[in-house]
Amino acid sequence: MTTSPVIELDAVGMTYRSRKETNTVLDGCTLTVGRGEFVSIVGHSGGGKTTLLRIISGLIHPTEGSVRVNGQHVDQSLSDMSMVFQKPVLLPWRDNLQNVLLPMEFRGRVTDTMRAYAMELLEMTGLKDTARRHPYELSGGMQQRVAICRALVSHPDIMLMDEPFGALDAMTRDSMNLELQRIWSETGRSILFVTHSIPEAVFLSDRVLVIGDKPGRVVADITVDLPRPRTKAHRYTPEFYEYEQQISELIGAKESIA
Ligand SMILES: Nc1ncnc2c1ncn2[C@@H]1O[C@H](COP(=O)(O)OP(=O)(O)OP(=O)(O)O)[C@@H](O)[C@H]1O
Ligand SMILES: [Mg+2]
Incomplete structure (x- = not known):
């Protein structure tokens, strides 16, 4: 290191x-x-x-x-630092963009720069078109991506x-x-x-x-x-399998x- x-x-x-x-x-x-x-x-x-x-x-x-x-x-x-849990834990009455911006709201005012970054994150995770939709309109995987965007929006180190x-x-x-x-x-x-x-x-x-x-x-x-x-494809290589085996035995x- x-x-x-x-x-x-x-x-x-x-x-x-x-x-x-x-x-x-x-x-x-x-x-x-x-x-x-x-x-x-x-x-x-x-x-x-x-x-x-x-x-x-x-x-x-x-x-x-x-x-x-x-x-x-x-x-x-x-x-x-930010945390992502097993379940997305989104607020059902807020749209997806508002859910992503929640940590910034807790810290004070939401600026245009923050809103633009939240949109960038939604775009990066393939959710740009769902910004104004609500969590219940998304699949489980899409909801979890919103939760990941929410965890990234504050630029956490960790x-x-x-x-x-x-x-x-x-x-x-x-x-x-x-x-x-x-x-x-x-x-x-x-x-x-x-x-x-x-x-x-x-x-x-x-x-x-x-x-x-x-x-x-x-x-x-x-x-x-x-x-x-x-x-x-890496998942099917002998090297990958060896790591799986080693960890499973440990x-x-x-x-x-x-
Ligand atoms: N607040 C608490 N008060 C008392 N005991 C607790 C508390 N939180 C967790 N424990 C106990 O600590 C142990 C470890 O729990 P923890 O949730 O950290 O395990 P874990 O490795 O995350 O398990 P899993 O893989 O099932 O999520 C368990 O025996 C649990 O009952
Ligand atoms: Mg646990």
Whole structure:
């Protein structure tokens, strides 16, 4: 890595406490994401992946360890970061352009420049003609693209994506993967991406982090050395398959590799 990391977690631990029980979800979790890197996180359900993203975004505070974003300790929700969730979560009474502009409205006045950039993003994701239509008039994949535009409109340094394509059918998901690869390469954002799909992680990533659970920590950091831009054809190469196999085995054998 040539530049300093945009995200640095050092020995992060998270214990949820209630009156009845304590649940240590993360323990000794250490990771970095470099500027402009695409890094995926894979691991079992309940392993602490969403918890990890919430900690990085400043929504919750870890009980152990340190989190730095752009070299600064995270102690509140950061504005140069945006999050995309599994569901698009769009406001049904606003048209698509107004949904994309929502984060700018929260920050104050929406200028013509912002509106023009929102339109540019909608155009980039093939949605220019739907700007004045409402979310219910779009397919699931199109709605998720609106959510991605909304996450990009504030020019965030970093995008955190929590299974953004989990609810989509396989074909739409494949085309969204291509779309996201293009957006990432055109905008130069740093992306931390959670997925349950190993092929999706291999296809998109510079590195794939495997999270072992109970408690969660990074048990493997795999560099995906495949040429870019990646196409559908790459998915059927022996090299691609080898990465899938390796990661799948690491997830299965998580306890023995810690
Ligand atoms: N606010 C909370 N209070 C108490 N426990 C929580 C809270 N949020 C999450 N947990 C617990 O932390 C563990 C990890 O949850 P988390 O949502 O981070 O997992 P995940 O890896 O994102 O799972 P999935 O792949 O199913 O989305 C689970 O056991 C969950 O019950
Ligand atoms: Mg989750």
